[in-house]
Amino acid sequence: MRDIVKDYLDGLIPRRAFMKRMSQAGFGVAAAASALKSLEPLARAQSGQGARGQAQTSVNSPAGSLTTPFEGTGGELLAEQLRAAGVKFLFLGNGSGLGSLCDALLDRPDMQIILAIHEDHCVSIADGYSKASGKPGFVMFSRVGTPHATANMYNAMKDRSSLIITSDHAESDREGRDGLEDIDDWLETVEQFTKFRWVVREPERIPEWTMKAFKLATTMPGGPTYLRFPRDILYKKKVRAGIYSSGTFNIPMSLRPSPREVEQAARILLEAKSPLLNVGYEVTASGAVASVVQLAELLAIPVTQSTSWGADFPTTHPLFLRSSAWRYPETIDAYLNIGGTMEGSASDGGGRLRGAKIIHACVDAGHLGTAYPVHVALAANIKETATALVDAIKSMATSQRLTQIRESRLAAAEDFTKRMRESAESIARRQFDRVPLTWECLSFEINAALDRDAYVVEEFGTEGPKSLQWFPFAEGEKTKIGRTTGYSLGWGVGASIGVKLARPDNQVVCLQGDGGFLFGQSEALWTMSRYDVPIIVVIFNNRCYNETRARMYAQGGRQSELKKDMLSYLGDPNVDFVSIAGAYNIKGEQVQSREQIKAAMQRAVKATRDGRPYLIDALVERGQSGAEAWYP
Template identity: 40%
Template sequence: MKNLIKQYLDSRISRRQLLSGLGTLGVTAAAANSMAQSLAPFLPAAAADASADASSASRSIKGTGGALLVAQLKASGIEHIFFNPSSGAAPFFDALVDESGMHLIKALQEGALVAMADGYAKASGKTPFVICARPGFPNSMTQLYNVWKDEIPMVVAVDYVNRATLGEDGFEDADHLESIAHPITKWNWVAQSAEKIPEVTRRAFKFASTMPSGPVFLAYPEDILDDEAQAAVIDQAKFAVSMKVRPDPDLVEKAARMLLEAQSPLLYVGDEVARCGAQKDVVELAELLGVPVTRDGGTIGWSKSFPTQHPLYLGAALREMRYPAHVDVTLNLGSRLSYGERIQPGIKLIQVRMDPTNLARTAPTDVAIFGDLKFTTADLVAALRSMATADRLRQISQDRTAKTHEYTATMRKFRESLGRETWNHSPVSFERLGMELESALDKDACVIAESDSGRKMEDFMSFGGSDKQYFTTTGAALGWGLPAAFGVKLAHPDLQVVSVVGDGAFLFAGPQPLWSYARYKAPVTLIVCNNRSYNNERNRIWNVGGRQFQTGRDMTCYLGDPDIDYAKLASGFGVEGEIVAEPAQLKPALERAKRATADGRPYLLDVHIERNGIGAASTWHPPYSVADLRTRKV
């Protein structure tokens, strides 16, 4: 109790925290209030003012820079701190010892650390805080690149060299460390004094979360984290900027008229649809006009923003769309639309984005609308209903919908046929894996995917709408999926979470995230698609017909010899797992994984899966032995 009272008198904890702490010690509420009142005369004036007005959005705090940082993070709504330890940030971690409202989430490698926070941000919609040691920060760059590509809000911080020795090339000293982060962050800054820590931290969260959102970088010199100062800690809500912007009504009317007059329109959907919560509105718009729906192909899109089993959904766009054959108007809702060649000359293009920097960035655009996707889609629907009678809209929708239904039904039958054909393939086919997962997963499950070859699996699963959630990264820097699934589970502890990663992606993550799964008892099913190859990378290399293709020699992509046992690897980190070598073993293995996660434990499946494409059968790799170089046996 003495320590608790000392913290209160030193303004290191608030009146509310004092009362909570006294309650934990068994002091009654009445007695705790009386004790707090008796201590009021001994409080510093600023702290007394803050205590007297507990509901105020701003209060003055006295303490170390580390304590000020903790106080501001709490005011910014941070519940989890994603970290790897740093001696320079010791005052910050010291301030957390008596802070019960925040939870430390440790990763053993900085890239995995950022990917964990990325998964959490995508699933929760919140802006996470990440902190690591300055020499370890460059380790985070590949995953920070993914965050930047996906425009995910995140604050990434490091301890910085003591200002008195900065530039002397001393221990862990690097000139202009913040410049490393510059190309892939929205903003970067080095705090200049302890009293400025709350202010620059608030600004970092404001910049990260304001659309177009993205990561920011902050550095806190270790001396200012230890300095004593007094500063205002202010609720982050006082700096929030609403981005729910209504679109220009004239542009909405122009776009609606173009859609109404179109003979063969096409609708692209992107991540901003999910981010703005506009999925239902987009379905309503598509059904109103019977417009077929697609999304950018390749790695463009980290979510599924339209129900994938909807009869109007065509799947990912191809460079040459077979259906519809003659598009005259394309409406892009929240997609990067990065392949300009898909918008052929003569096709009218309407684009709606929340990111003005990428609006009309590549493809010539007839109508460019800046606005919230939910508002804009609802306004388009209202404009269309005002321009045409219900009978006319019904007739337009019925004619188009019938044709699209016929096409998507044909494609669905083709996929079902392919699924039957590959059902008993050994090693397991991606088609079989997709069908087994579709049967095994809860309807509201979260699937985190990082398998280039595994996109075929997704064709046999349903996502979007009231169905399963889907998460990936558009950056394609491998090593994301395994740690990101941890962050998704942290955001949604009551939802079933499954990670599906290729063996190449797993190895880029390293096994380190498994430790975090075991330490924090994160019940996630971890599936490694083990085909001992960078399968799609080999396909792309061989597809151009070079010497590797001509000779049948895979110089770069075979991952066998030695064959890695991922279940045994997981066991070394305290995660139970098993090998699935045959297709008949898959269903019971998924059931065991489901029981394990229901019991609160992570579970890994090392699924031996088929290679496919050009050169899939090749296991040749360049022979070389360092041992053979020896002239003596040492």
């Protein structure tokens, strides 16, 4: 879809060709027409026209124009365009190539630099900010730092995060000579991790390409974009260009689903005896949680969560199955995946979905029918889709029939989810007084000490469900951000900084494994300390990588047979995380019992109320057979 949009906005295809190619990509007529309508303002802005084909006022004349004339250095042009785009924070790394932009920012105190000392953290901080604010995050770092940033660029692409990532570039007269900090093709190195990438070679087009990067990053399905600016064009003086107004960046992708496909999907759900609804990241990204809840409640459909950086359905809801999804319902005759990818493959016969009628709804048509063949594909905005399905179902059945379906199914689902939760909690509570701490006890006490509406930024692996079940994620309750669907470690601590900048009035806690923290995350504490970002960082320290061990043991090889894990033990040395925090002037403490974590959380909360971060190194059990303190 992004290629179709790009070709249309670049004037390479007319309206009729746009509609035809959208249809070929799997979009219904209504969805394609809705997309075309939303793109018209930007198409006019880029073509320099009013109504398509009619001349518009020159950028040198503000009357009736979508741009404002400006003259300055290339760096000032970039700063002015960022200001017009509503950028408040610039997540920057150190590099002399940023000099012209920094010169411009000295005269623009309304825009704040947040400096990180590692390029990967520039990206993770911006990603956390974007996820928590719903706004794009702007990043810039030295060109030679690009390889450092690619791990979290990959994470951002997997999550379809709205990031605009930039760097300087070799001077125009030196490019391509294998010179200092240069290679033949920098764009190729990030192609898989970006939705769009470009080298801006004309100084007067800096606003244009910046605007395009914002537009593509924020138009669903989003994704990071990447721009490079040769140093000489950033420092060039007396450049005249038009600054695009903020409205040109907003492309609402309220694509409506095809009524025919909606009717077909609604009939499948209405006639199903044992349906299942699976939610994914697009539910949260499109602001559709309430609409999806309404859809689930209408027919009392049990709900599962696919891999996602958010909690896309209230975890306290009686229809939400948590980690017991593989056990209930026993059979599935209709499966609605709304806003997520179809994980796995149908090549094994479909697994639990064997024989089920599959409905897949997402705005990214590229995901439809790729892993599983589907009976109904809905390429549209998730909020629009959920609302349309609710309306269609109500139009097909009487209130009495809907009540009968809902009541019988809801009772069974409520009974199952209640029994599973009570059983899990009962087993966990029996071990709350163990030393070192269990994951469950530690998480229970953290949740008890936090504000009701706190933000929880997590980067857990296989042990995550043990922890996260104790946090209620729902409207009016806590908000979950993380782990990334990319699963590349080294994201969480930086992301929590961005979340707090986006949500200054909410408490923020960062939950991190010791292994994940050791993926170069201590440097993020520098930024946290410099800018007094009051976050509680809790390291679940079992001195090992449980996820790596679990996956290797699951293969049944020699390591599993002998219970000798060759890679995952992280003790010897036992890392002193409290001292690491102290090196950045952040207070902290180590705990290993229930009473200690209660007191530590009180001190942590007080520290953040006083405007400073706090780190807790919590020793937790390894919790796996064959997880001894051994290494070759």
